[in-house]
Structure formats: C-alpha cells, structure tokens
Amino acid sequence: MKRIFSGVQPTGNLHLGNYLGAIRNFVRLQEEFDCIYCVVDLHAITVAQDPAELTHNTREVTAAFLAAGIDPRKNIILNQSRNPDHAELAWIFNCIARLGWLNRMTQFKEKAGKHRENASVGLYAYPILMAADILAYKATHVPVGEDQKQHLELCRDIAQKFNHDYGREVFPITEPLIFGAATRVMSLRDGTNKMSKSDPSDYSRINMTDDRDTVALKIRKAKTDPEVLPGPDSLADGLLPPEVEATRPEAFNLLAIYAALADKDFADVLAEFEGKEFSFFKTVLTDLAVSVLGPIGGEMQRLLADPDYVDDILRDGAERARAITQPVIDEVMDVVGLLRS
Ligand code: TRP
Numbered sequence: 001m002k003r004i005f006s007g008v009q010p011t012g013n014l015h016l017g018n019y020l021g022a023i024r025n026f027v028r029l030q031e032e033f034d035c036i037y038c039v040v041d042l043h044a045i046t047v048a049q050d051p052a053e054l055t056h057n058t059r060e061v062t063a064a065f066l067a068a069g070i071d072p073r074k075n076i077i078l079n080q081s082r083n084p085d086h087a088e089l090a091w092i093f094n095c096i097a098r099l100g101w102l103n104r105m106t107q108f109k110e111k112a113g114k115h116r117e118n119a120s121v122g123l124y125a126y127p128i129l130m131a132a133d134i135l136a137y138k139a140t141h142v143p144v145g146e147d148q149k150q151h152l153e154l155c156r157d158i159a160q161k162f163n164h165d166y167g168r169e170v171f172p173i174t175e176p177l178i179f180g181a182a183t184r185v186m187s188l189r190d191g192t193n194k195m196s197k198s199d200p201s202d203y204s205r206i207n208m209t210d211d212r213d214t215v216a217l218k219i220r221k222a223k224t225d226p227e228v229l230p231g232p233d234s235l236a237d238g239l240l241p242p243e244v245e246a247t248r249p250e251a252f253n254l255l256a257i258y259a260a261l262a263d264k265d266f267a268d269v270l271a272e273f274e275g276k277e278f279s280f281f282k283t284v285l286t287d288l289a290v291s292v293l294g295p296i297g298g299e300m301q302r303l304l305a306d307p308d309y310v311d312d313i314l315r316d317g318a319e320r321a322r323a324i325t326q327p328v329i330d331e332v333m334d335v336v337g338l339l340r341s
Helices: 016-029 050-067 085-094 098-104 106-112 121-137 146-166 212-221 249-261 266-273 280-303 308-334
Strands: 005-006 035-038 076-079 141-143 176-177
Touching: 005 016, 005 076, 005 121, 005 176, 016 035, 016 121, 016 249, 016 280, 035 050, 035 308, 050 076, 050 280, 050 308, 076 308, 085 121, 085 141, 085 146, 085 308, 098 121, 098 146, 106 121, 106 146, 121 146, 146 176, 212 280, 280 308
Parallel strands: 005 035, 005 141, 035 076, 141 176
Antiparallel strands: none
C-alpha cells in the first residue's frame, strides 16, 4: 500500500509560495493515496517561538489545508505534538543516526550560521525527528520541495541502518515525490528574492489569508518593467536560463505565477502573452488569482474565527494517527528489546 506523509511548519504568514509549492500538491495527492498531513509544531520550536503565535500558526496551517480542499475525513490532518509517538521514535533514531550524517546537513549550516555553538540541540537533530515523523507511519512516499531532499536521504539512511542493525525489514525505504518544474515563487517587489514570510513588506507576497481585494491590490502594485512581455524564444530546451531570467526577473515571475495558477505550460503562457502590455496581462492575472485564491482566503478567515472546529479536526486526526503508529512503535520496542508489554 502507498502511504503519503508530509509536514508543514507553523511559522506564520503562509503565502502563495507555500500554496503552489506544497499545499496544492497535497490536495491533488489525496485522490490517489492514503495521506497524512502534519502541522509540525515540534519542528517549529527548534528556533524560538512566541507561544501564543505558535498556537495561532498551528491553527492557520490547519485552516490552509482545509480551505485548499484537503478532506480531513478521507485523510488525516494532525499537529505533530498531539501524537507522542513521533518524539518517542525520534529518540530511538537518535541512537541510530551518526554525528557524521548530521554534520553534512546543509540546512543546519545555513540556519545555525556563524552562531553554531548557540543553536539548539533540537535544530541539529531536526532531520531525525523528521525521519521519525515519516517512519512512524511507515510512509512510502513523501512530497517535499528540493530543499528537503537531503533530509529525506537521511530518513532513508536511518531506515536502512535500523533494518540492517536489527536484521529485520521493519521500515520501508521512503521515496521522495519532488514535483515537476519546482514552482519558485519570487517576491512581488523584487524578482530576485524568494517570496518570504519574513519580508517586512506585505506587498512582497500574497498571503493565503488575503481576501479578493487584497490579492487584486497586490498584483496591481507588483513591480514590472517598461517593456512588453517576453515570448517563448526566452526558453532554451523548454527551460528559462538563469541569465535570461535575470534580465527581467519580475516579468518572468509574474508569468510563472500565472502559469502555475492556470496549470499551463510556461512555454504556452509565454506564447499567449508575447508582445502584450503589462496592463493587459495584469488584468488577466488578477482575475485568475482572485478566482483561485479569493475563496481560499475567505474560507481560512472563516475557519480561524472558529478555533474549536479546527481543534476538533486536529484532535480527531491525532487519534486516527495514533492508531496507525502504535503498532509500529510496539514492533520497534520489541525489535530493540525494550520491555513494554
Ligand atoms: N522539514 C520540513 C520543511 O520544513 C517539514 C517536515 C517535518 C516534513 N517533518 C516532515 C516534511 C516529514 C515531510 C515529511 O519543509
């Protein structure tokens, strides 16, 4: 059986990049797979979080899953801390993973920066908890962005070493599902920077909670250039060469956003708008963005006004999640020789 697990951190300001890069794909996968989608609150606290904001952000990610169309009865939506089996399995994996493996993790190096000695132990062990998230469910497939590929490799290494050390095929070797043409959504104010939750300008991003008017306003204000729109001859072998993109980053970003929202080939979109004025293109993009994102923002607002409902979904999800992970934990404890029964 194929089982999907993926996680999103509750760190606030979910935006168009999170929607196009992750959440929209989660919605599509539910047709084909048995899916578990987790709000990874324990991962969030590897760096300092304001407690009240963490609670709010956990509900916000849940609301985004629901508003985007994930069915919480057909699938499982939970917050990580509500199923203690994740943290418990992580301890066992702490004793499987090697320091040398963690020392190679580029994300830790980036996040810890120069203040490595001052980073939390949790930030260092982050990928081990991620492996426990996945393997507690014996998930076979994990949809992730490019930036998480290395962490998934570590998950495979842990599964392999556990199976090898104990001489039992307990864990699957999980496959990443990296989505085609990674949707890299850039800032609306500066096409050379990624759209980011921490950009001080709210006009740099479209938040998933934005209503129709706000979405329209942000696209109207998005940075452009004085030329007409570029055509498909910008592409080489179907791809946009970085040096071409660098000549007009804002124009290519808006065209890529249009292509992603319309679910069209980038080349077809370039052909469609070649030689057109920005004013014309922006009207078409606004209509599309408002029709796709407006209802999601509205539904998120409605859900966030009803936290009890959201919490019920998470509680129910965690209960069903635990029914899956408990037998796995029992099996692991037995294999390792820890007396539990
Ligand atoms: N590290 C992932 C991210 O920041 C979030 C995550 C935690 C995750 N556990 C996971 C993703 C398990 C996939 C599977 O994007």
